[in-house]
Amino acid sequence: MAVFMAVFGVVLIGLCICTALLRWNEVRYRKKGLPPGTMGWPVFGETTEFLKQGPSFMKNQRARYGKFFKSHLLGCPTTVSMDPELNRYILMNEAKGLVPGYPQSMLDILGKCNIAAVHGSTHKYMRGALLALISPTMIRGQLLPKIDEFMRSHLNKWDTKIINIQEKTKEMALLSSLKQIAGIESGTISKEFMPEFFKLVLGTISLPIDLPGTNYRRGFQARKNIVGMLRQLIEERKASQETHNDMLGCLMRTNENRYKLSDEEIIDLIITILYSGYETVSTTSMMAVKYLHDHPRVLDELRKEHLAIRERKRPEDPIDWNDYKLMRFTRAVIFETSRLATIVNGVLRKTTKDMELNGFVIPKGWRIYVYTREINYDPLLYPDPLAFNPWRWLDKSLESQNYFLLFGGGTRQCPGKELGIAEISTFLHYFVTRYRWEEVGGDKLMKFPRVEAPNGLHIRVSAY
Ligand code: HEM
Numbered sequence: 361m362a363v364f365m366a367v368f369g370v371v372l373i374g375l376c377i378c379t380a381l382l383r384w385n386e387v388r389y390r391k392k393g394l395p396p397g398t399m400g401w402p403v404f405g406e407t408t409e410f411l412k413q414g415p416s417f418m419k420n421q422r423a424r425y426g427k428f429f430k431s432h433l434l435g436c437p438t439t440v441s442m443d444p445e446l447n448r449y450i451l452m453n454e455a456k457g458l459v460p461g462y463p464q465s466m467l468d469i470l471g472k473c474n475i476a477a478v479h480g481s482t483h484k485y486m487r488g489a490l491l492a493l494i495s496p497t498m499i500r501g502q503l504l505p506k507i508d509e510f511m512r513s514h515l516n517k518w519d520t521k522i523i524n525i526q527e528k529t530k531e532m533a534l535l536s537s538l539k540q541i542a543g544i545e546s547g548t549i550s551k552e553f554m555p556e557f558f559k560l561v562l563g564t565i566s567l568p569i570d571l572p573g574t575n576y577r578r579g580f581q582a583r584k585n586i587v588g589m590l591r592q593l594i595e596e597r598k599a600s601q602e603t604h605n606d607m608l609g610c611l612m613r614t615n616e617n618r619y620k621l622s623d624e625e626i627i628d629l630i631i632t633i634l635y636s637g638y639e640t641v642s643t644t645s646m647m648a649v650k651y652l653h654d655h656p657r658v659l660d661e662l663r664k665e666h667l668a669i670r671e672r673k674r675p676e677d678p679i680d681w682n683d684y685k686l687m688r689f690t691r692a693v694i695f696e697t698s699r700l701a702t703i704v705n706g707v708l709r710k711t712t713k714d715m716e717l718n719g720f721v722i723p724k725g726w727r728i729y730v731y732t733r734e735i736n737y738d739p740l741l742y743p744d745p746l747a748f749n750p751w752r753w754l755d756k757s758l759e760s761q762n763y764f765l766l767f768g769g770g771t772r773q774c775p776g777k778e779l780g781i782a783e784i785s786t787f788l789h790y791f792v793t794r795y796r797w798e799e800v801g802g803d804k805l806m807k808f809p810r811v812e813a814p815n816g817l818h819i820r821v822s823a824y
Contacts, residue, residue, distance in 0.1 A: 405432020
């Protein structure tokens with residue numbers, strides 16, 4: 361009995377402390393003018409609930425507090441916006457003090473000149489320099505031939521093998537970018553580069569704890585190694601005086617280029633390109649393979665489109681811009697994959713001053729999570745939203761709707777949209793014209809907070 365009473369007492373005291381802490385944290389944030397919502401635990405906020413319950417946490421909070429509510433997520437007081445009109449306003453009004461609000465680890469590891477870290481005129485300049493490298497003219501003349509050459513060799517000899525398509529699409533996204541950036545082939549330098557890059561990516565999504573053995577410390581070290589490799593490449597090119605028809609070559613030809621960047625800016629821009637296209641392109645490609653496997657009618661239609669393109673060409677002829685423009689159904693498959701899988705849940709902003717939004721006052725330094733996921737499943741915008749139906753995208757107007765935010769919106773809308781679609785389309789071209797495949801089965805897919813297959817997605821491939 362005494363033991364029971366003691367345990368009961370401890371539990372009761374524990375409960376009282378917890379309630380007091382929760383209450384204290386709510387009172388702390390009960391400033392006039394803040395949106396409704398709960399703040400959870402001191403320091404941790406509601407991060408655990410958010411990560412565990414994922415989309416249903418957001419939907420529950422929306423049901424209780426409306427489309428604009430406060431919370432405390434991933435270490436920061438945050439307002440979540442699920443209001444389409446307000447989302448547009450936030451994305452369009454960086455100049456009013458709504459700047460990118462990505463985590464500190466990401467900013468530290470991607471470098472101080474990376475696009476998410478710069479604002480105002482510096483952002484305009486860096487973005488201009490990037491757009492000049494990946495414009496439709498550049499894709500047509502310089503990038504597509506490189507992408508084609510890369511995909512042909514990357515997708516070589518997969519038949520009769522069991523392939524982890526998650527791993528292959530990740531390698532593809534990175535190596536294809538390295539080829540476009542510096543003509544780097546899948547040789548020694550890319551073998552050195554790849555593990556460092558993977559560590560860098562992991563570092564950007566970890567807590568900024570600078571201690572030995574943490575992912576943050578490893579990511580930061582990986583950045584140093586990558587910067588070293590890129591610096592060496594730049595020095596070698598300066599010494600050789602050769603001209604190179606790749607992104608680095610363009611960035612270094614300062615006499616012809618409107619945008620003149622320092623070596624440090626060039627390196628951070630290259631890391632930005634590698635990083636921004638990596639997870640988005642690889643995950644969309646993997647999920648397209650998954651959905652195509654599960655929807656044979658879509659696969660038939662897609663294959664028809666690609667076989668028709670191939671029929672007019674010799675086997676050695678590369679995919680060119682005109683072919684790419686004919687891939688209308690492929691584009692629809694990519695959008696539908698991106699929508700249904702929700703590759704990007706939303707984007708982060710932060711306030712640079714106290715700011716009124718929707719009648720509430722958001723304090724300086726708060727994060728704003730422009731949470732776009734639920735738009736993808738709105739039956740009014742996408743009838744039968746849980747069906748994988750690429751045909752809906754053949755109505756081109758869908759791509760130009762205000763609520764179309766698969767590639768973000770406003771001043772930071774994805775500059776790599778067309779390049780990403782061109783890469784995935786070329787990958788699908790060689791994949792479906794060369795192979796058929798079936799899933800080995802048993803692999804788990806996680807949809808939140810990131811789309812990933814924790815143990816890989818394995819497929820058995822045979823020749824088509
Ligand atoms: C399917 C592929 C892709 C998807 C779904 C995607 C999605 C997005 C989204 C949602 C944003 C907005 C981020 C924000 O507002 O904070 C964004 C920005 C960005 N994307 Fe992409 N992206 C893709 C491919 C690429 C590629 C291939 C590149 C390579 C150049 C790229 C480079 C960037 C950059 C540099 C930004 C930041 C732009 C700025 O801050 O001005 N993306 N992307």
